[in-house]
Amino acid sequence: MGAHRAGIRQKLRQGAVFGIAVAHLAVIGSSVTLHHGELVVTLRVLVAGGAGFIGSHLCDYLVAEGNEVVAVDNYITGRAQNVAHLAGHERFTLREHDVTQPFAWRGDAVFHLASPASPEGYLRHPFETLWVNAAGTDVLLDLARESNAKFLFASTSEVYGDPLVHPQTEAYWGNVNPVGVRACYDEGKRFGEALTMEYVRQYDVDARIIRIFNTYGPRNDPGDGRVVPNFIAQALSGQPITIYGDGSQTRSFCYVRDLVRGMAAAMFTPGTQGEVLNLGNPDERSIRDFAATIMRLTGAEAPIVHRPLPADDPKRRRPDITKAQERLGWRPTVSLEEGLGETIAYFRQELGKQTLP
Numbered sequence: 001m002g003a004h005r006a007g008i009r010q011k012l013r014q015g016a017v018f019g020i021a022v023a024h025l026a027v028i029g030s031s032v033t034l035h036h037g038e039l040v041v042t043l044r045v046l047v048a049g050g051a052g053f054i055g056s057h058l059c060d061y062l063v064a065e066g067n068e069v070v071a072v073d074n075y076i077t078g079r080a081q082n083v084a085h086l087a088g089h090e091r092f093t094l095r096e097h098d099v100t101q102p103f104a105w106r107g108d109a110v111f112h113l114a115s116p117a118s119p120e121g122y123l124r125h126p127f128e129t130l131w132v133n134a135a136g137t138d139v140l141l142d143l144a145r146e147s148n149a150k151f152l153f154a155s156t157s158e159v160y161g162d163p164l165v166h167p168q169t170e171a172y173w174g175n176v177n178p179v180g181v182r183a184c185y186d187e188g189k190r191f192g193e194a195l196t197m198e199y200v201r202q203y204d205v206d207a208r209i210i211r212i213f214n215t216y217g218p219r220n221d222p223g224d225g226r227v228v229p230n231f232i233a234q235a236l237s238g239q240p241i242t243i244y245g246d247g248s249q250t251r252s253f254c255y256v257r258d259l260v261r262g263m264a265a266a267m268f269t270p271g272t273q274g275e276v277l278n279l280g281n282p283d284e285r286s287i288r289d290f291a292a293t294i295m296r297l298t299g300a301e302a303p304i305v306h307r308p309l310p311a312d313d314p315k316r317r318r319p320d321i322t323k324a325q326e327r328l329g330w331r332p333t334v335s336l337e338e339g340l341g342e343t344i345a346y347f348r349q350e351l352g353k354q355t356l357p
């Protein structure tokens, strides 16, 4: 299979594609043209979950890099509005479809981001969450296999559960409650990872897994209960800031622009087949500190209210990104203050729209 694929693929060497210093791109059927003396490679890329928060930023990035992007989404937690600015672009298509159902596509790379991601989303849609990470992953891996396309599974730091090891490296197997309320997400992702690895082992699919740690940015859904959008929306609307527990639990927040660069690097850096890579920002802060930073940046003077910690809520979360740094040459560069500044500006605009008649 490997030899067969090598035979039909044309290996291209191109500098500065996807922000990678020198990327060796394995391309099948993509268009390669000369433009003002420069080699232009157009990859055909599928983004499952492309109308979601991260998916929409990934679509922006891939289109801006000159690729042809098909975003597929059933809008269970995403919004077509997230990619409305790309509508009508000649290299962008949005298709409404549930990826647990087979569909036709041929191309060069499949990013699988389709899954409810916030506790609010997966607790409301537990079966859909299990199913999209099981059947949906199978459908998308099959498409990649048929197309000889690259594949990336967007997994999560939640596969580490309530970790007993800090910070978490990819070698840590996790501490997950398999029958708890969060299992639909945690175990769904763990199944998706296992399935991805079987497609690598049994069919030599050029697939990799990334474990995303908490990510934030513009287009975060203000109603989905995640820490950053929650705090910002509360601060901007003058409501009390809700902290679960005493606020000593930690999180590490990665700005979405940094994350999508890392995703593209994970997909297109040579030698990443079958690899598992943590992507996140190791800048670990307590939830209490984080609330204080948002209050400072928004100028809010809202009181803080404490609520009980949800079940199986991890106490500490910080990625070890040594592997991504070494293998991909990637690390986050946007500071928390800069990322929050852009996110707060977006929320001000969005919340402003909601109060208009």
Ligand SMILES: NC(=O)c1ccc[n+]([C@@H]2O[C@H](COP(=O)([O-])OP(=O)(O)OC[C@H]3O[C@@H](n4cnc5c(N)ncnc54)[C@H](O)[C@@H]3O)[C@@H](O)[C@H]2O)c1
Residues within 6 Å of the ligand: 048, 049, 050, 051, 052, 053, 054, 055, 072, 073, 074, 075, 076, 077, 078, 079, 097, 098, 099, 100, 112, 113, 114, 115, 116, 117, 118, 121, 132, 136, 154, 155, 156, 157, 211, 212, 213, 214, 215, 216
């Ligand atoms: N945001 C984070 O901090 C974070 C952290 C870890 C992992 N992830 C992973 O990254 C991916 C994207 O997360 P996000 O924050 O953008 O969430 P999101 O909910 O905004 O995006 C997910 C998208 O997938 C779509 N989707 C779900 N089921 C589908 C189906 N059956 N068919 C087609 N589309 C479907 C949703 O409608 C949504 O647009 C998810 O797989 C998530 O598990 C995100």
